[in-house]
Amino acid sequence: MSSQNIFTLINPQNGNLAFKLFSFYNNSHFDHLQRNNYFSLIWITKGKGKVKADFAEHHFEENSLLAFSPYQPFMLCVSDPIEGIAIHFHPDFYCIHMHQKEVSCNGILFNNVYEPPFTLITEQAAETFRMVLDQMKSEIQNAELAQYESLISYLKIFLITASRLKNQQLQGTKSVPDSKEPFILQNLKDAIEDNFKTKHSAGNYAAMLNISPKALAKLSKNYFNKTLTDLIAERIIIEAKRELYLTNKTVKEIAYELGYDDEHYFSRFFKTNADVSPQIYRETVGFGKEEA
Known part of the structure; x- marks a missing residue:
């Protein structure tokens, strides 16, 4: 080239x-x-x-x-x-x-x-x-x-x-009318957005939506092309990345706000999904503290 x-x-x-x-x-x-x-x-x-x-x-x-x-x-x-x-x-x-x-x-x-x-x-x-x-x-x-x-x-x-x-x-x-499945999926999206900081398991969301875990797992895979566990993990990681970039909170503080009492468990979870540790992410992506 x-x-x-x-x-x-x-x-x-x-x-x-x-x-x-x-x-x-x-x-x-x-x-x-x-x-x-x-x-x-x-x-x-x-x-x-x-x-x-x-x-x-x-x-x-x-x-x-x-x-x-x-x-x-x-x-x-x-x-x-x-x-x-x-x-x-x-x-x-x-x-x-x-x-x-x-x-x-x-x-x-x-x-x-x-x-x-x-x-x-x-x-x-x-x-x-x-x-x-x-x-x-x-x-x-x-x-x-x-x-x-x-x-x-x-x-x-x-x-x-x-x-x-x-x-x-x-x-x-x-706007395309469909069966009640997309309605359940919209409820699932809303439920994840509202609760991903406190509820991390697929079973939590199945119980909230009054649907069997197996049925919800199948719906998630069919419509989002991802497992429900993956969807929840992705949402948590996006929020963690945002906090790492925009705030000067410690990794421990961010972990706690996202529902993890164990900072080391959270760091491993982050590295599994982002391929780098929270600290390396902050160092390489930068640090753009939000202006008050």
Whole structure:
């Protein structure tokens, strides 16, 4: 790949990747398990295949935008050769948690444990993306005053466009009438959101929803492509990552708030799911203490 297809910014304070934009013409970048300490947006403009992310597998088509959070495990297995464009950005460069009011992509585009990690890109959105990407490329090549701020503005446009589109697609699927199963699943999502800090077992949720654990497990696997235990674990880990990044709470405090009395048990649980310890996560993803 020629260097003209790769555009990179390095954080001068620590030498880490801040922002990277590149075109790809095969799957060599993503054909092995990724666990990166930055956000990734991968726009597949040609080809199709399977994405393995967290505990699930999903099929993706041409013109899909894949979105992954720091240390979210993923890899692509292609059936038709892929081409596209990837954007990597570190939370120190732009943190979706800290700018949730500006760019409502947390829980929609990223960190949505209940939906596949991709958005189908319409031609209208593709036009916006192409325009924004061209602006990003020219901005990276000219190290002018306020280069970071300008790049962040273009990144915001990209994220907002993608988030709106994904939200529309999610609303569209909700409006399709179905049996009582999706109703139970919506209740399950609500129950997890309300109780994941105190209730960690699949049996807890089956009892709350008055359904047998076996039936609920089957529903979860069919609709979310994940076991109920995996769904709960993912939700806990997302909250732990958020706390590690946004607050200066100790690992012990975070563990306690998430319902774990044993800090060491929690650290093992976190490492099993994130592949790094809570402390390493905080050190490599950064620390963006929320402003009061």
